[in-house]
Amino acid sequence: MKDTIPLGRFAGVRIGLHWSVAGIVALVAVGLGVYWLPVAFPGHAPVAYALGGAVSAVLLVCSVLAHELAHSVVARRNGVVVEGITLWLLGGVARLRGEARTAGADFRIAVVGPASSAVLALVFGVGGWMAVRLGADELIVAVLGYLAVLNAVVAVFNLVPAAPLDGGRVLRSALWALTGDRFRAAVWSAWAGRGFGFLLIVAGLAEVLGRSTGGLWLVLVGLFIVNMASAEERQARIGVALAGISVGDVMSSPVETVEARQSVEQFFRDAVVSHRHSAFPVLDEHGQLRGLVTLQHLREVPVEVRGGTALGQVACPVEKIAVAEPGEPLALVLPRMTQTSRGRILVCSAGELRGIISPSDVARVLSDHSLTATLPAGADLTWEPETRPPPSDWWFPGQQRPR
Incomplete structure (x- = not known):
C-alpha cells in the first residue's frame, strides 16, 4: 500500500498516510462527538463534544502509529530493513523488507506491537485516574477512558494466535523454535488465521442478520484476514518445496x-x-x-x-x-x-x-517443482511471485476492535 500523504520520518522510519485514513478519523470523531459523548455526558457545549471526538480520533491514530513504530524499531534492531509505515482505513501497515533470521527475532518483532498497545492502555488509564483525582472535566476523563479501553482491546486482539495478526506471528515463532522449520510453522499459523477469519465472517453475518450494522466490520476484517492468511500459506508452501535450494x-x-x-x-x-x-x-x-x-x-x-x-x-x-x-x-x-x-x-x-x-x-x-506464484506488476513479465503480507494492524471503531 502506497502513501498518499507523507508525514516525514521518525526513528529513521518513513511514515505516511493513505487517503482512506480520513474516513476512519471522521467516523471516530463523529461517532464520539455527535452521538456517544452527548448521550453519555449531557449538558456540555457542542464545541466541547466536537473537540472531544476530534482529539480522540487523532490520539487513536497516534496510538496505531506507536504500535507500528514499535514493530519497525525492533525489526531494524534485528537486522530487518523497514521501508516505512502507512496508516490506512483498517489501521496501519509496517512494510518490512525481508524476514527475521531467527525464531527469537521473529518473536520479538511480533510481540512488541501488542506490548506497546498495552503500555498505552496503561498510560491512558492512569491519565484518566489522575484526571478524576484532579477534578478534571468529565469529557476529558471519558476521552482518556475510551483510549485506554481501545488500546487494551488492540493489545488483546492482536495476540490472537492467527496469522497475519501479531499473535499469529508469535505462534509461528514458537512453532519455528520447537520444530526448527520456519515454513511449516508459517503454514500452521496460516491455517489458524484462516479459521479465525471465517469465525469473524460468521459472527459478522449473524450480527447483520440480527439487524446490527456493526457486523459489517467483522465481515470485512474476516475476509481480509482469510485472504492474507491464504497468501501466507501459499508462500510458506513454496518455502517448504524449495528447501535446500540456494x-x-x-x-x-x-x-x-x-x-x-x-x-x-x-x-x-x-x-x-x-x-x-x-x-x-x-x-x-x-x-x-x-x-x-x-x-x-x-x-x-x-x-x-x-x-x-x-x-x-x-x-x-x-x-x-x-x-x-x-x-x-x-x-x-x-x-x-x-x-x-x-x-x-x-x-x-x-x-x-x-x-x-x-x-x-x-x-x-x-x-x-510444479508450483505457481504471482508477483506484482512491474517485473517486466506477466508472471510475478507472491510475497508474505507485511505485519499490519487494524482497529474497529464500531466494535472497539483492533487490527
Whole structure:
C-alpha cells in the first residue's frame, strides 16, 4: 500500500498516510462527538463534544502509529530493513523488507506491537485516574477512558494466535523454535488465521442478520484476514518445496552490465546485436554499482531525449534494489523481489556482483517443482511471485476492535 500523504520520518522510519485514513478519523470523531459523548455526558457545549471526538480520533491514530513504530524499531534492531509505515482505513501497515533470521527475532518483532498497545492502555488509564483525582472535566476523563479501553482491546486482539495478526506471528515463532522449520510453522499459523477469519465472517453475518450494522466490520476484517492468511500459506508452501535450494543455484551468471554514462539511444543501437537480457546492472567508470535498468523502463524514455539521457539518470537507484548473497535460501529471498520496482535481485558476495535473479529464473524453479506464484506488476513479465503480507494492524471503531 502506497502513501498518499507523507508525514516525514521518525526513528529513521518513513511514515505516511493513505487517503482512506480520513474516513476512519471522521467516523471516530463523529461517532464520539455527535452521538456517544452527548448521550453519555449531557449538558456540555457542542464545541466541547466536537473537540472531544476530534482529539480522540487523532490520539487513536497516534496510538496505531506507536504500535507500528514499535514493530519497525525492533525489526531494524534485528537486522530487518523497514521501508516505512502507512496508516490506512483498517489501521496501519509496517512494510518490512525481508524476514527475521531467527525464531527469537521473529518473536520479538511480533510481540512488541501488542506490548506497546498495552503500555498505552496503561498510560491512558492512569491519565484518566489522575484526571478524576484532579477534578478534571468529565469529557476529558471519558476521552482518556475510551483510549485506554481501545488500546487494551488492540493489545488483546492482536495476540490472537492467527496469522497475519501479531499473535499469529508469535505462534509461528514458537512453532519455528520447537520444530526448527520456519515454513511449516508459517503454514500452521496460516491455517489458524484462516479459521479465525471465517469465525469473524460468521459472527459478522449473524450480527447483520440480527439487524446490527456493526457486523459489517467483522465481515470485512474476516475476509481480509482469510485472504492474507491464504497468501501466507501459499508462500510458506513454496518455502517448504524449495528447501535446500540456494540463491547461487538459481542466479544467472555472469551478469551482463552497462555503463552509467552510456546514453539510452546508444544502448538501443547496441542492444539489437549485443544484449540478450531485459535487465542490466549499471556500473560507473570505476566499476561500482549505480543502479539497474530494464528494457521496459528504457522504452518509456521519449525518443527525442534519448540521445541526451544517460542510463545512470534513469536507473533504479541502488538503495531500491534487492540484494542477496549466493548462500542464502531461495525461499527467503523471494519476497524481496516485490520490494524493488524492477522485480530483480542482484546477487553479491564480498562487495562484488556475482549474478542476478529475474522472475523467469524463479518461474523455472517453481515450474520444476510444479508450483505457481504471482508477483506484482512491474517485473517486466506477466508472471510475478507472491510475497508474505507485511505485519499490519487494524482497529474497529464500531466494535472497539483492533487490527
